[in-house]
Amino acid sequence: MPHVLVINPNTRQALTAQLLTQLREQLGGPGQGLQLMGATAPFGSDYIASESSYVVAAHAVLDAWQLHVQQHGRPRAVLVACFGDPGVWALRETTGVPVMGLAEAAMREADALGPFGIVTGGSAWAPMLTRLARGLQLGGPTRLRWVQAVEASGGEMVANPDAGVVQLSQACQQLMNDDAGYVSAAQAEMDLAPRLSQPVQSIILGGAALGGWGDRLRFEPACPLIDSVAAGGRWLSLLA
Numbered sequence: 001m002p003h004v005l006v007i008n009p010n011t012r013q014a015l016t017a018q019l020l021t022q023l024r025e026q027l028g029g030p031g032q033g034l035q036l037m038g039a040t041a042p043f044g045s046d047y048i049a050s051e052s053s054y055v056v057a058a059h060a061v062l063d064a065w066q067l068h069v070q071q072h073g074r075p076r077a078v079l080v081a082c083f084g085d086p087g088v089w090a091l092r093e094t095t096g097v098p099v100m101g102l103a104e105a106a107m108r109e110a111d112a113l114g115p116f117g118i119v120t121g122g123s124a125w126a127p128m129l130t131r132l133a134r135g136l137q138l139g140g141p142t143r144l145r146w147v148q149a150v151e152a153s154g155g156e157m158v159a160n161p162d163a164g165v166v167q168l169s170q171a172c173q174q175l176m177n178d179d180a181g182y183v184s185a186a187q188a189e190m191d192l193a194p195r196l197s198q199p200v201q202s203i204i205l206g207g208a209a210l211g212g213w214g215d216r217l218r219f220e221p222a223c224p225l226i227d228s229v230a231a232g233g234r235w236l237s238l239l240a
Helices: 013-027 051-072 088-095 102-113 125-135 154-159 161-188 228-237
Strands: 003-008 035-040 077-080 099-101 116-121 144-150 202-206 225-227
Touching: 003 013, 003 051, 013 035, 013 228, 035 051, 051 088, 077 088, 077 228, 088 099, 099 102, 099 228, 102 116, 102 125, 102 144, 102 202, 102 225, 102 228, 116 125, 116 154, 116 161, 125 144, 144 161, 154 161, 161 202, 202 228, 225 228
Parallel strands: 003 035, 003 077, 077 099, 116 144, 116 202, 202 225
Antiparallel strands: none
């Protein structure tokens, strides 16, 4: 049966298993005719949380692809299961199959709703995600408006989930507070286009290890939360 490859750019095998379970459940058991196979980065970081580990992960993603093809043949498509998408563009350049990353999938969903923000783990991710959004032409005040990255990485929050939920909820609340101030200032500038004063329409909860955490977060005023793992699953569903 043709299969889809889910590459975990982190070296954490348990995370690969978790991602496959979540994606298979989302796709409805066997995956609506999609066979999902997983691959874990053969080297690199346990959980990507810096520029240097991101670069290494991109190399590891290419190696994971090559090893998988040698053992199992070419997949129909590849989902790079990291909120940051290391190696995605290189895979698109070299593989000839559809390739998507969790961050791009989630950002494109959010952009369709209007201005959006991102909450994620690991302080180094804020400039990295801003740069990625600009590269995808999804940056700026009418698109990605805010990135709130808490100091703890996704991996660290998984190790202490109660504290992680508190930190992420506070980050969502801070984003909404900052956005309210931005919208008020924008409305005061009469020469700005009206859509610049539109508040964020969604928040992306980014992080491969944070899939399914959205229902536990609390902030006001509430707005739709886009789970990056679920966004990746919705992209996979288009392949069925």
